[in-house]
Amino acid sequence: xRHFRDELDELENKLVDMGRLVESSIHxxxxxxxxxxxxxAKEVMWTEALINQQEMEIDDLATRLLALYxxxxxxxxxxxxAIKINTDLERMGDxxxxxxxxxxxxxxxxxxxxxxxxxxxAELAQGMVHNxxxxxxxxxxxxxxxxxxxxxxxxxxxxxVYDELLEFMQxxxxxxxxxxxxxxxxxxxxxxxxxxxxxxEDVLFMxxxxxxxxxxxxxx
Amino acid sequence: xRHFRDELDELENKLVDMGRLVESSIHxxxxxxxxxxxxxAKEVMWTEALINQQEMEIDDLATRLLALYxxxxxxxxxxxxAIKINTDLERMGDxxxxxxxxxxxxxxxxxxxxxxxxxxxAELAQGMVHNxxxxxxxxxxxxxxxxxxxxxxxxxxxxxVYDELLEFMQxxxxxxxxxxxxxxxxxxxxxxxxxxxxxxEDVLFMxxxxxxxxxxxxxx
Numbered sequence: 001x002r003h004f005r006d007e008l009d010e011l012e013n014k015l016v017d018m019g020r021l022v023e024s025s026i027h028x029x030x031x032x033x034x035x036x037x038x039x040x041a042k043e044v045m046w047t048e049a050l051i052n053q054q055e056m057e058i059d060d061l062a063t064r065l066l067a068l069y070x071x072x073x074x075x076x077x078x079x080x081x082a083i084k085i086n087t088d089l090e091r092m093g094d095x096x097x098x099x100x101x102x103x104x105x106x107x108x109x110x111x112x113x114x115x116x117x118x119x120x121x122a123e124l125a126q127g128m129v130h131n132x133x134x135x136x137x138x139x140x141x142x143x144x145x146x147x148x149x150x151x152x153x154x155x156x157x158x159x160x161v162y163d164e165l166l167e168f169m170q171x172x173x174x175x176x177x178x179x180x181x182x183x184x185x186x187x188x189x190x191x192x193x194x195x196x197x198x199x200x201e202d203v204l205f206m207x208x209x210x211x212x213x214x215x216x217x218x219x220x
Numbered sequence: 221x222r223h224f225r226d227e228l229d230e231l232e233n234k235l236v237d238m239g240r241l242v243e244s245s246i247h248x249x250x251x252x253x254x255x256x257x258x259x260x261a262k263e264v265m266w267t268e269a270l271i272n273q274q275e276m277e278i279d280d281l282a283t284r285l286l287a288l289y290x291x292x293x294x295x296x297x298x299x300x301x302a303i304k305i306n307t308d309l310e311r312m313g314d315x316x317x318x319x320x321x322x323x324x325x326x327x328x329x330x331x332x333x334x335x336x337x338x339x340x341x342a343e344l345a346q347g348m349v350h351n352x353x354x355x356x357x358x359x360x361x362x363x364x365x366x367x368x369x370x371x372x373x374x375x376x377x378x379x380x381v382y383d384e385l386l387e388f389m390q391x392x393x394x395x396x397x398x399x400x401x402x403x404x405x406x407x408x409x410x411x412x413x414x415x416x417x418x419x420x421e422d423v424l425f426m427x428x429x430x431x432x433x434x435x436x437x438x439x440x
Contacts (some may be wrong), residue, residue: 062300063297063300065302066286066296067291067292067293067296070286072287073287073290076283076286076287077283080282080283080303081287083300083303083304084303084304084307087304087307136387165394166397166400168282169389169396169400170393170394170396171391173393175437176386176389176390176396177386180389180400180403183400184407187404187407
């Protein structure tokens with residue numbers, strides 16, 4: 001039987017790897033639209049299958065470690081956090097697929113405007129996922145708090161995108177279908193950022209044993 | 221020390237109670253708009269605070285039971301499922317708040333149409349939450365499968381609402397803001413149904429030990 005620490009490391013590495021896949025899917029989902037590149041869209045769909053596979057493997061591994069080693073305190077919190085982080089990552093993969101489905105429709109039509117803010121939200125969200133997983137791997141509470149702060153910026157940009165798109169629709173009804181599709185893309189990115197925020201909260205709980213959910217942690 | 225079985229029962233009862241709160245919030249969020257009743261909207265906001273409180277209590281209890289009793293096999297699956305179901309219920313509470321925020325804006329303006337399909341989706345979603353929690357409490361795999369099937373009907377109705385609202389917007393640009401708000405309400409209801417589906421999948425895993433995630437279970 002391998003040592004418990006090695007197994008925990010393996011679990012952590014698997015989650016970090018899954019995070020990298022999710023990051024690439026966030027990027028590809030939005031840039032498939034920016035660059036009108038169907039190949040990038042296909043990549044997201046394929047990556048989704050890999051992410052789902054990893055979710056099941058990680059869940060099995062975490063549950064097996066709980067049963068086999070009956071960990072206490074910090075290790076127990078690590079394992080229950082891993083189970084939750086796993087779920088958040090898998091849902092982000094779903095959001096990237098939602099974005100890609102909209103992108104595939106939109107790329108067949110003329111652009112209604114340069115997509116300045118949407119790629120910016122995508123990069124922020126991708127960075128949040130990256131930092132949340134780094135914070136998890138490094139037990140870095142400061143980095144986790146930084147993720148919580150980024151979420152406010154994502155919300156602000158998302159609101160700006162909504163306002164701009166509502167104006168477009170009102171001025172030119174021919175843009176309504178495309179504007180609504182872009183709104184849903186912005187909203188899916190905002191949900192990805194929310195999932196990254198959930199991970200950061202789990203990391204803070206794991207590292208500090210403090211529960212920041214439902215508190216105004218971001219205003220610190 | 222209380223007996224392990226009693227503690228598991230307490231955990232189960234807490235989750236079922238939380239589910240009832242979520243159900244009432246789904247109902248109140250949509251009917252606050254249907255009946256233009258601000259009091260129902262306030263009720264959702266208040267219930268959200270209770271749901272968040274319960275989420276933290278349930279999480280603490282489940283983690284404590286894992287540490288204290290080091291359960292195996294079925295009991296272990298019950299506890300890891302409880303941790304996930306807890307998260308899904310809390311997120312549904314968030315969705316009900318999102319719906320209510322839209323409802324509070326919409327109720328100040330004239331209705332653009334009777335809200336026939338949206339209350340129907342709300343009732344379906346509420347029924348899915350109810351059945352998913354019953355399936356959990358009764359270890360009822362058939363009822364869990366029924367929840368998975370209902371999700372297809374929710375998706376179908378949501379698409380119909382989208383199509384109808386897109387037509388409204390195109391015909392009359394004065395309805396755009398309200399139509400977009402209604403689309404987001406429909407989407408939040410669909411996400412609630414997705415969370416209920418996640419719970420049903422967890423129940424199937426817990427009861428049967430089979431993993432139906434990412435499989436075409438609903439087409440059985």
